[in-house]
Amino acid sequence: MSIGCRRGSDARYLAALALALFFLPPGMAWSVEPLESKLGFNLFSVREDVQFGKESAKRVDEAYPLVTNPQVLHYIDELGRRLASLAPNNSSEYAWTFKVIDSSDINAFALPGGYIYVNRGTIEAAENEAQIAGVMAHESGHVVMRHGTHEASQALLAQAPLAILGGIFGQPGSLTAQLAKLGLGFGVDSILLKNSRSAESQADEVGTYILYQAGYDPHAMAQFFEIIEKKYPQKTIQFFSDHPVPENRIKAVDSEIPLLGPAKAWKTDSPEFQEAKKRLLSLPAPPPTKPAPSASAGSPGTPPAPSSRSIKFDGNGFSIAYPDNWHVQRNEDSVALFPPGGIVNVAESGATQAYGASISRFQPQNSGQGNWRLIAATQELVDTLRQSNSNLRVIEQKAVNLKGRSALSTLFETDSPLQGQKERDLLVTTRQRDYLFSLIFISPESTFDAYKPTFLAMLQSLEVH
Ligand SMILES: [Zn+2]
Numbered sequence: 001m002s003i004g005c006r007r008g009s010d011a012r013y014l015a016a017l018a019l020a021l022f023f024l025p026p027g028m029a030w031s032v033e034p035l036e037s038k039l040g041f042n043l044f045s046v047r048e049d050v051q052f053g054k055e056s057a058k059r060v061d062e063a064y065p066l067v068t069n070p071q072v073l074h075y076i077d078e079l080g081r082r083l084a085s086l087a088p089n090n091s092s093e094y095a096w097t098f099k100v101i102d103s104s105d106i107n108a109f110a111l112p113g114g115y116i117y118v119n120r121g122t123i124e125a126a127e128n129e130a131q132i133a134g135v136m137a138h139e140s141g142h143v144v145m146r147h148g149t150h151e152a153s154q155a156l157l158a159q160a161p162l163a164i165l166g167g168i169f170g171q172p173g174s175l176t177a178q179l180a181k182l183g184l185g186f187g188v189d190s191i192l193l194k195n196s197r198s199a200e201s202q203a204d205e206v207g208t209y210i211l212y213q214a215g216y217d218p219h220a221m222a223q224f225f226e227i228i229e230k231k232y233p234q235k236t237i238q239f240f241s242d243h244p245v246p247e248n249r250i251k252a253v254d255s256e257i258p259l260l261g262p263a264k265a266w267k268t269d270s271p272e273f274q275e276a277k278k279r280l281l282s283l284p285a286p287p288p289t290k291p292a293p294s295a296s297a298g299s300p301g302t303p304p305a306p307s308s309r310s311i312k313f314d315g316n317g318f319s320i321a322y323p324d325n326w327h328v329q330r331n332e333d334s335v336a337l338f339p340p341g342g343i344v345n346v347a348e349s350g351a352t353q354a355y356g357a358s359i360s361r362f363q364p365q366n367s368g369q370g371n372w373r374l375i376a377a378t379q380e381l382v383d384t385l386r387q388s389n390s391n392l393r394v395i396e397q398k399a400v401n402l403k404g405r406s407a408l409s410t411l412f413e414t415d416s417p418l419q420g421q422k423e424r425d426l427l428v429t430t431r432q433r434d435y436l437f438s439l440i441f442i443s444p445e446s447t448f449d450a451y452k453p454t455f456l457a458m459l460q461s462l463e464v465h
Pocket of ligand 1 (some may be wrong): 138142195200203242243
């Protein structure tokens, strides 16, 4: 489903938030020093972070091709160590290790304990050293704030309090195997990599701090994230799924910088960076991207079955529960919830959703301002969708009741981005103030029935306010 339609903007909401930030006393909005007290709830020790990281890194190394060029590795290792040495909450136990994945996708991630991976595409997309330093400083932030094991701890507390009481983690055997026993994934598609937006803000905060201490322009990190999101939307899907975009990222970072100390003559680039980038660009093209290996993958290319455990997603004006093995991607004016492999690349239109749910707000143009009727506005949305999905055919439309709200469900079929396949979509619309709230469930026709129970459970959990 290609969802290229007009939608309402979040401008008013953002303006209100910006105002709220503006009125916070400066010392309250950001303060870097007492970061120790901001460490989240964690069941694990730093030593266990390192053990998790080591075990997961082994899987990553097996699953992904790595760049082996010694000059590039030396450069990244030297830069990474210099930045990590300036991180707050650093511990001599962290096993700072930096590797470059041979992929043109723009991505970077940190496993617990200091194992940081940067994709070749990220270095190639960076314009200067400060930008790549920003990415690595941000990832170091996830390490020293221990976000991976914090997320795992919260999931464990929610799902397996008895196992914790029973001391499962005191038993011999690998920690990741024990996590897996409890149904929590590991490796590249792991809970250890799923950061919340508040964790992102914190990693931004730490990353900015590190950049300042290292003498780089501290604006470079948030600016680079913004550049890649706009310039390379198809290459950053995984990055922004593992690193959801915090609200007002740039504003938050900008307001932190004056608190760090006086402005310096910032360093932005180095001949070493340009040399490393040149070397990467001259290497043979990376192998085609493999789908991320998953603990519960079905047949090749097919997303794993939706997990029966769900997570609640709080959006702007709505909340919905979705399977906990799905990803979330927040775009400027929509949210995509999808299983691993649920977004595919199509030559003409780029990243296109083939499985999952897409939620957005649509501003009807012709159905009468503020007074439009649900059916007419839905028709307008369907017509808009038809512009980018020419074979769209409505199968059935009926009125439904959504917790006391009148809503309309529209079942339609169109071409799937998966070659040669038809797609079935269930569109649910309801009025939300002056907008049309729209939720589309998406699946190839062949699996629509299998996804139906998941879609219905999600619909039942939906709250629009
Ligand atoms: Zn992050």
